[in-house]
Amino acid sequence: MNNKMERILVIGAIGQIGSELTLELRKRYGNNNVIASDVRNSPPPAIKENGIFETIDVMDKEALRTIIKKHNIDSIFHLAAILSAVGEKDPQLCWNININGSLNVLNLAVEMKLNRIIIPSSMAAWGKNVEKENVKQDSVLQPTSMYGVTKVAGELLCDYYVSKFGLDCRGLRYPGIISHETLPGGGTTDYAVDIFYSAVKGEKYKCFLSENTMLPMMFMGDCIKATVELAEADFNNLIHHSNFNVAAMSFTPKQLFEEIKKFRPDFEIEYVPDFRQEIADSWVYSIDDSAARKEWNWKPDYDITAMTKRMLEVLTEKHKNGLI
Numbered sequence: 386m387n388n389k390m391e392r393i394l395v396i397g398a399i400g401q402i403g404s405e406l407t408l409e410l411r412k413r414y415g416n417n418n419v420i421a422s423d424v425r426n427s428p429p430p431a432i433k434e435n436g437i438f439e440t441i442d443v444m445d446k447e448a449l450r451t452i453i454k455k456h457n458i459d460s461i462f463h464l465a466a467i468l469s470a471v472g473e474k475d476p477q478l479c480w481n482i483n484i485n486g487s488l489n490v491l492n493l494a495v496e497m498k499l500n501r502i503i504i505p506s507s508m509a510a511w512g513k514n515v516e517k518e519n520v521k522q523d524s525v526l527q528p529t530s531m532y533g534v535t536k537v538a539g540e541l542l543c544d545y546y547v548s549k550f551g552l553d554c555r556g557l558r559y560p561g562i563i564s565h566e567t568l569p570g571g572g573t574t575d576y577a578v579d580i581f582y583s584a585v586k587g588e589k590y591k592c593f594l595s596e597n598t599m600l601p602m603m604f605m606g607d608c609i610k611a612t613v614e615l616a617e618a619d620f621n622n623l624i625h626h627s628n629f630n631v632a633a634m635s636f637t638p639k640q641l642f643e644e645i646k647k648f649r650p651d652f653e654i655e656y657v658p659d660f661r662q663e664i665a666d667s668w669v670y671s672i673d674d675s676a677a678r679k680e681w682n683w684k685p686d687y688d689i690t691a692m693t694k695r696m697l698e699v700l701t702e703k704h705k706n707g708l709i
Contacts (some may be wrong), residue, residue: 390460390501390616392418394453396443396490397464398432399423401567402505402559402608404685406462409609411436421454421631429567443486450493460501460634462616463490469509469532470571470661476531483535487542495550502554503616506540506628508601509533509573510558512667520628522676529667543627556627560601560672562608563692565699573664576638577602580654582709584645585700589653596639596656599670603633604687604695611683618681625676632672633685634692644693 393410393644397403398421408431410419416436420426426440439452443465452458467487472479487504494502511520512528526537536558543554561574568578576592577600583590603611611631636644642654677683687695 390414392420392444392456393462393632394422394456394458395462395464396421396422396441397466398438399425399428400464401454401564402562402605402612403462403464404429404432404567405564405605406464406609406612407432408435409613411461415531416460420452420458422452440461443489446489446493449489452552453493453497453499459499459614460503461490461494461499462503463487464610467532467536469507469530469664470575472532472535473530473660473664479531480535483532484538484542487539491546491552491554494552494554495546500553501616502552503612504539504543504554504556504627505612506536506556506558507532508558508560508668508672509664510536510540510628511669515547517670519671519673520630521673522625522628530664533667540628543677547626551669553620554627555618555623555629557611557615557629557631557677558672559608560603560632561664562603562605563696564605564608565696565703573661573668574600574602577641580638580641580645581696581700582676584649584652585697585704585709587651589655590657592638592644592654593659593661594638594656594665595658595662596642597637598662599635600635600665600667600668601635601670601672602634602689603685605691607633607685607687610686611651611677614683615677615681623680624682625653629677629680629683630672630674631677631683631685633687634689635671636689641689641693644689645697648693648697
């Protein structure tokens, strides 16, 4: 099995994770060796000006094949997906994009003999009848959202392609991701980003989850670190492939609010749970990521205090400069 990633395609490069992952991969592999792509033809300047950008609809298999050939791609980070809250509003679209889009990538990878495919999963893969605290790597998967259903199916598909075709396919179950660069795209954990924008603007925050809703979270720096470290790990050391638990911190909206108040004493919050509360209630409180720690030496850098400090520093500066 070829162990190298030399010509990389990032699908979903304008998204919350893709936008920052693309820049990190370009630092490591060279601007011209990491091709950014998205269905939206509106890349931020940092991506458009420092490398190649292609407009791609992952549902168009032939167009995807053309791009892979054109740029001599050997590895793909496939991040295009419909997220949890949006997926509940349009379950058919969620299934179509998340499953059939992934199948296009997997089938082309086998046909064109690509080296490596990374397709992330999510903590939404769990659901009913799973332990809520320190959920184990191989716990039962019974999701209650269409997004979660697609992520379980995606994990199983990737593992099938590993065993059936010898494809090097990898993935990790992201917790809620917190970033100061790109706005979130319709997830149930989005409050943990939105709240910082209200704080730096001096606005009262209306939270769509109840104050004691404990969920696993991760700062974007750790998300990118985990994704790249898994992608670069020795395949021979991996027992699992497409479904690694990764963890960094767990907190409630109230705990995050109190952490922000240490820096912004006048900050106020109101809890107005909506349909996302039911999704959040089906998810776990905390995650056991011992398999990732053992198989590819995973370890996070940020806890809630370090994350809050960094978020407020960056967003305060952006607000001063009129960028938000």
